[in-house]
Amino acid sequence: KNQYVICSEGIRNNVLQAMEISNHLFYALNRSEFEVYYQPQISCSTNLIVGAEALIRWHHPKKGIVMPGEFISIAEQTGQILPIGAWVLRTACTQNKAWQDAGYPKIRISVNLSIRQFQNHNIVDEVKSVLADTGFDPKYLELEITESIAMREQAHVAESLSMLRKLGIHITIDDFGTEYSSMNHLKKLPVDRIKIPMPFVQGIDKGSKDKAITKSIIVLAKSLGLGVIAEGVETKQQHD
Numbered sequence: 001k002n003q004y005v006i007c008s009e010g011i012r013n014n015v016l017q018a019m020e021i022s023n024h025l026f027y028a029l030n031r032s033e034f035e036v037y038y039q040p041q042i043s044c045s046t047n048l049i050v051g052a053e054a055l056i057r058w059h060h061p062k063k064g065i066v067m068p069g070e071f072i073s074i075a076e077q078t079g080q081i082l083p084i085g086a087w088v089l090r091t092a093c094t095q096n097k098a099w100q101d102a103g104y105p106k107i108r109i110s111v112n113l114s115i116r117q118f119q120n121h122n123i124v125d126e127v128k129s130v131l132a133d134t135g136f137d138p139k140y141l142e143l144e145i146t147e148s149i150a151m152r153e154q155a156h157v158a159e160s161l162s163m164l165r166k167l168g169i170h171i172t173i174d175d176f177g178t179e180y181s182s183m184n185h186l187k188k189l190p191v192d193r194i195k196i197p198m199p200f201v202q203g204i205d206k207g208s209k210d211k212a213i214t215k216s217i218i219v220l221a222k223s224l225g226l227g228v229i230a231e232g233v234e235t236k237q238q239h240d
Contacts, residue, residue, distance in 0.1 A: 051108040054092035085117045093136040110142040124163045138168040198232035
């Protein structure tokens with residue numbers, strides 16, 4: 001009403017690409033096209049691997065490896081993120097249990113939860129079910145939620161996080177400082193760690209502002225008794 005929209009060739013191509021990804025997503029899980037990669041988390045003080053983050057990759061039959069940024073938002077829109085997210089959680093717990101049974105050092109495995117998963121009020125029961133089925137000790141599981149999730153539906157989020165923590169699971173806030181940072185809400189949430197986003201970390205080499213922001217997040221976390229993890233450390237200056 002009282003408007004017009006010009007559809008460019010670029011917009012048309014984006015829509016077609018999104019439709020193609022959406023159509024393939026419905027079959028990808030049953031066709032075993034997904035794989036979980038594990039990114040190590042390293043202690044700055046000991047340089048030892050103390051954890052790993054589970055990262056999904058899609059082996060698309062035509063496109064090759066598709067990164068999460070290209071399909072996760074579409075999976076959330078279509079609801080496919082629920083079975084995909086459940087599969088990642090089960091796969092990560094199963095893999096870490098296998099590593100522990102093989103005699104490797106016991107480390108935490110970190111799994112991301114999307115907003116759609118967290119809006120599912122059965123999320124706590126689903127996590128319990130995975131832990132029971134895999135025989136995985138919950139103290140070695142870490143669940144990551146983004147800052148935007150933490151600030152939405154705060155009563156429900158806080159209640160679910162409290163129930164998960166009572167199981168012995170660790171909770172981390174991802175992408176801290178990129179969206180709705182609220183100190184008032186942060187102090188009320190039952191979390192263990194906050195994650196410094198990659199853009200801030202990788203900006204340390206380029207200017208003083210990212211360095212100052214990173215330092216401020218570290219000081220804030222320590223003052224609140226929280227752990228800190230920095231995402232995407234690749235240089236000595238960033239590590240220092």
